[in-house]
Amino acid sequence: MNDDLHLVVGLGNPGPGYAGNRHNVGQMVTAELAARLRATFKSHKANARVAEGRIVPGGPRFVVANPNIYMNVSGGPVNGLLKFYGLTPQKLIVVHDELDIPFDTLKLKQGGGHGGHNGLRDIIAATGSNDFIRVRVGIGRPPGRMDAADFVLKDFSSTEKQTLPNLIDEAADAVELIAGSGLTTAQLKFHTAS
Template identity: 70%
Template sequence: MDENLWLVVGLGNPGPGYAGNRHNVGHMVTAVLADRMRANFKNHKANASVAEGRSFPGGPKLILAKPNSFMNLSGGPVAGLLRFYSIDVSRLIVVHDELDLPFDTLKIKVGGGHGGHNGVRDIISAAGSNEFTRIRMGIGRPPGRQNAADFVLHDFSSTERTTLPIMLEDAADAIEMIAAEGVTAAQQKFHAPPA
């Protein structure tokens, strides 16, 4: 196993109709990383779109993946990619939306439960372990009595879209830092309150 190899999975739903949804923020982050690495996504036999590259010369190699399955069935593609690339689950970073964090908040954690997120739940089940890193992208709670399932399947608001690019860049920075310097260094930087 290449010790300098990481699998970065951005969760979301496939197809253009879902592309701007809050639930697809994981896909958006992997797209930012692919742009930085000048890498193109290609279909992989594990039922995912995959791009490979390094953020900087000599840096860790990142396998970026967007499962082609719907969110709740993310586990099969992720487990297939872990096997294909012979990557240990400890070298897996999953990027997903998080209702329990305010919009434009980013939290990094390793292990733990799925917190009600069905995509994460399916990955834990298929991978047989919860010992992977999660980048939890805060999308906030739905306003009023709006159903959470409806809320995550709507696009970001026009106000949110002004801040969203910065949030995506921050998440991409956090992933690069985790791969290069470790989770603790990234947590210390990205969990700190803004100056």
């Protein structure tokens, strides 16, 4: 068992056409984490791209991963990575967009259902466990009568883009704090800040 190793998965859809979508905020956070690791993403046989390393010397080790397939079927790569690195779901941190949380807000939790999020649903089905940590990045509800599926596949608005870098930084900070000091410590910091 790799006690200090954490698998951090950013949910999103592959390809440049989706890169700026609200649905891809999880992969925006993993890109920031890879930059902090000073590591580049490399192809992995589990159908994902991974970056590995430590952000702080002597600190926790990270495998930061983006599945190469659509979010709704990301469970296979996540389960493959857990098996490859010999990790249990308790060492998995999934970073994803959350409609039910206002934009520019983070919520952290372990376990629970999928809340209608198809990426989480597929990870729970593939791993047989819901006992992983989620870094839920608030994107807010769609305006007016816009369908939620359309909303998540649109890029952030110009107003949101002004705040987005700070939100991504905070989410990456939350992942670091979870791995280094535990979920409760991270919740106390980020839940009271919002």
